[in-house]
Amino acid sequence: xxxxxxxxxxxxxxxxxxxxxxxxxxxxxxxxxxxxxxxxxxxxxxxxxxxxxxxxxxxxxxxxxxxxxxxxxxxxxxxxxxxxxxxxxxxxxxxxxxxxxxxxxxxxxxxxxxxxxxxxxxxxxxxxxxxxxxxxxxxxxxxxxxxxxxxxxxxxxxxxxxxxxxxxxxxxxxxxxxxxxxxxxxxxxxxxxxxxxxxxxxxxxxxxxxxxxxxxxxxxxxxxxxxxxxxxxxxxxxxxxxxxxxxxxxxxxxxxxxxxxxxxxxxxxxxxxxxxxxxxxxxxxxxxxxxxxxxxxxxxxxxxxxxxxxxxxxxxxxxxxxxxxxxxxxxxxxxxxxxxxxxxxxxxxxxxxxxxxxxxxxxxxxxxxxxxxxxxxxxxxxxxxxxxxxxxxxxxxxxxxxxxxxxxxxxxx
Ligand SMILES: [Fe+2]
Numbered sequence: 001x002x003x004x005x006x007x008x009x010x011x012x013x014x015x016x017x018x019x020x021x022x023x024x025x026x027x028x029x030x031x032x033x034x035x036x037x038x039x040x041x042x043x044x045x046x047x048x049x050x051x052x053x054x055x056x057x058x059x060x061x062x063x064x065x066x067x068x069x070x071x072x073x074x075x076x077x078x079x080x081x082x083x084x085x086x087x088x089x090x091x092x093x094x095x096x097x098x099x100x101x102x103x104x105x106x107x108x109x110x111x112x113x114x115x116x117x118x119x120x121x122x123x124x125x126x127x128x129x130x131x132x133x134x135x136x137x138x139x140x141x142x143x144x145x146x147x148x149x150x151x152x153x154x155x156x157x158x159x160x161x162x163x164x165x166x167x168x169x170x171x172x173x174x175x176x177x178x179x180x181x182x183x184x185x186x187x188x189x190x191x192x193x194x195x196x197x198x199x200x201x202x203x204x205x206x207x208x209x210x211x212x213x214x215x216x217x218x219x220x221x222x223x224x225x226x227x228x229x230x231x232x233x234x235x236x237x238x239x240x241x242x243x244x245x246x247x248x249x250x251x252x253x254x255x256x257x258x259x260x261x262x263x264x265x266x267x268x269x270x271x272x273x274x275x276x277x278x279x280x281x282x283x284x285x286x287x288x289x290x291x292x293x294x295x296x297x298x299x300x301x302x303x304x305x306x307x308x309x310x311x312x313x314x315x316x317x318x319x320x321x322x323x324x325x326x327x328x329x330x331x332x333x334x335x336x337x338x339x340x341x342x343x344x345x346x347x348x349x350x351x352x353x354x355x356x357x358x359x360x361x362x363x364x365x366x367x368x369x370x371x372x373x374x375x376x377x378x379x380x381x382x383x384x385x386x387x388x389x390x391x392x393x394x395x396x397x398x399x400x401x402x403x404x405x406x407x408x409x410x411x412x413x
Contacts, residue, residue, distance in 0.1 A: 009091055014109075017407055023039040029084045046110070048079050051105065052096055091107060148188060169395060186383075222369060227365070237363050247379070255358075258364050271333070281295065282320065352381065
């Protein structure tokens with residue numbers, strides 16, 4: 001910067017991009033609270049201690065990692081504001097005592113983290129839309145044929161992935177079509193979203209009838225609606241099933257929105273719903289060389305009473321170990337839920353075509369399969385697991401890229 005250049009906006013304590021939706025018009029403060037008045041009339045209050053720990057300077061954040069290095073308890077006293085102003089770049093400049101430290105704050109970042117006017121900061125990235133099935137229903141389906149030809153993290157990749165991520169975050173399900181059918185190609189496709197979660201069934205697992213199966217999935221029998229691996233403390237948040245071959249008779253895929261079923265149960269039979277959110281079931285996956293067991297309610301809610309996960313797999317339920325007087329009511333609630341899972345109004349049914357990839361929230365969606373005639377052809381799916389965190393992280397990266405483009409475009413105008 002030469003002597004005549006105006007100051008540029010300061011860095012933010014993260015790697016994100018924060019468009020300036022409104023300018024700071026004025027600032028007022030006392031020792032512990034600072035109030036900003038924005039150009040659109042909003043007023044935002046910030047505590048001195050909150051501002052101090054969220055500064056982006058090198059005494060607060062390691063510039064190499066953008067992670068905090070400041071330990072608030074190491075300050076000689078509670079940070080207080082002795083002066084505050086807006087500089088020529090539009091940044092907020094604050095002088096803190098007793099450090100006598102002068103720190104600058106990015107207005108876009110301050111506005112985006114305005115906890116005085118915030119909604120629920122933990123609200124889902126994409127609103128949850130529960131859905132019902134029926135004979136005419138089908139999953140959101142997208143052409144993904146060029147996905148592996150795009151540059152990773154490019155705008156072309158984003159054009160394919162962004163709507164897919166939105167469907168998974170909002171509805172728990174998407175079907176991508178037109179993907180390669182080479183065995184193993186699922187790994188490269190999945191890595192476009194994030195790292196895979198290996199399990200005792202492998203990084204990728206083959207869903208096809210095979211001799212000496214270690215799961216009902218590896219036979220040609222029907223599978224009831226279920227979530228995979230409820231036997232783990234954290235059962236995988238996402239599952240992907242990639243069709244390589246399908247020439248059998250039968251074997252239709254069935255998907256249900258577990259949140260829609262659970263919500264319907266809450267309306268129809270609140271006592272059964274409450275029982276299934278409280279009583280712990282045993283989930284067990286005991287094989288010749290492994291022994292996974294976990295205890296959990298069948299339906300879990302978050303702190304606001306919203307649905308967090310369902311954990312349903314009848315063939316993996318171990319012996320119930322509930323309090324004696326709760327056993328009959330617990331089985332009654334289970335059977336009420338099981339009867340609802342058979343209602344055709346909840347289910348989407350579809351047939352896999354080679355090159356299809358279904359991505360679904362394994363802690364929300366239930367998947368099932370009709371029996372198929374193993375000698376009528378070949379049915380080969382490859383699958384893998386991933387965590388919900390990966391899809392949320394990937395979607396935040398999409399949002400970040402969109403904000404960067406918006407800022408770049410607005411600076412060219
Ligand atoms: Fe499964």
